Amino acid sequence: MAENRLAIRAVNKTFHVDGSALIALSDIDLDIAPGSFVTIVGASGCGKSTLLRIIAGLDAGEGEVLHGGQPVAGPSLDRGLVFQEPRLFPWLTVEQNVALGLENAPLDAAAKRRTVGSHLALVGLSAFAKALPRQLSGGMAQRVAIARGLVNRPSVLLLDEPFGALDALTRAHLQDELQRIWAHERITTVLVTHDVDEAVLLGDRVVVMAPRPGRIAHIFDIDLPRLRDRRSEELVRLRNVVLDALETVSGNSLAQEAVEPADRWRSLPIGDAALPA
Template sequence: MPLQGGVIAISGLVKRFRVDGAELTALGGVDLWIAPGEFLTVVGASGCGKSTLLRLIAGLEHADAGVLSHDGAPIAGPSLARGLVFQEPRLFPWLTVAQNVAVGLENAPLSRAEKALAVAEHLTLVGLSAFARAWPHQLSGGMAQRVAIARGLVNRPDVLLLDEPFGALDMLTRARLQDELRAIQQRAGATTVFVTHDVDEAAYLGDRVVVLAPRPGRIREIVDVKLPARRDRADPRLAGVRERVLRALGEDPGYPRPALVADAAWRRPATLAPAAVLQ
């Protein structure tokens, strides 16, 4: 059932770090309002503060100035109401798929039976119910990332945060998981913030695309993606969104640089993801 909460409000957000004795402003006054159930993508060059912004929303970092709230309450630390998925699946090799998902429920006030039911429901949600007893080494990269997404959603958070979760995957697996993530997000109803350096990915997934400029990180433009929830890669309107994002990044839309539009898979032949091998 879709969730009702998940409003993220950001005003005048500033984050500084000290690097080699010098002060670096990672984010310099970010203002942003994220609607409940929205799929927001954040794109920008390396070092523009994308991941810092995500970690601040997650409560893993503290801002130096500004206001950051979740459903009206200040974000002061991590919360079960905000799930987080990293670029690497970070699965525990000594735990089965189901046990890895259950790690997300470690601090949840649920009975053993309720936890088992939640794990089963979320493995079904990501299409891995048949692999509940498999081990991480028996999964393909795409399957492992789906386990990580299930773990991020198992608490039924109303906000899901993803930090370049498909960046290490081959292009075919990445495209398939993009479609699956859109479908999962619509069923779960969670407000979703997805960080990427890939312009095509940002345009395809997002309801809006936030373009960050670097040094200090700040919002250069927010691009509305006025497309149906069910996306079509052949839709010519996607090219228009991509062009707007590239222009906001200061790039020539006619010849985008690989660093902005693709991950390492752009430089190598695409291969099919290995199938899971069950013993």
């Protein structure tokens, strides 16, 4: 499966805004093995989306990205994309939205219908094939976006904070779904998130990015069986290790942003708050 390997070689990216230069990415080198699940975690603004866009071919920087040994020169159907917002067309049904991912595929109409149907089944939405996006919950809409990202059977799936806009319960449910889909399809997956829990729950490898300039600070291998239990002691221990690393490289204010609000409340010294000084 060497043809699926992603190799990111000496990637740099500078944005020029109002005459000043902002180094978004500095010397990024990363190898992503075929069939692996890599998560990239970092504080907001550290360059995660920029890196994912460069891997996708939506943007370019210095250096190169190789996909199966070939330089990435633009977007490709072989790299499926899922963003934070589902980006569905409101006037198209669920199955029509998924079929958009097949627009240029060399399949006849019947084969397209079958492929769309099997991918709706994969994300558990067969019953909603004829529904319109406004009839879906946020979690269901995001499942449609995942089906559309997978429908071409790309060799790589790229996800940019795909569950960031969902409530905690729906997010947990979709994280489990994604683990199940990944175990089923064994598709090379790169997921960007600011959520340490998510990064450690989902990744075989967790890449921790540091901000200003955006760079890779640490890589952790997470060798735990799937489906992973978010409450397991080992997972919580690893999560704390990664959180420590992220906080150290992000600086205090940014680390706070990268932590779930719930964690922030838990860390408040509530018992001391009412005591006189």
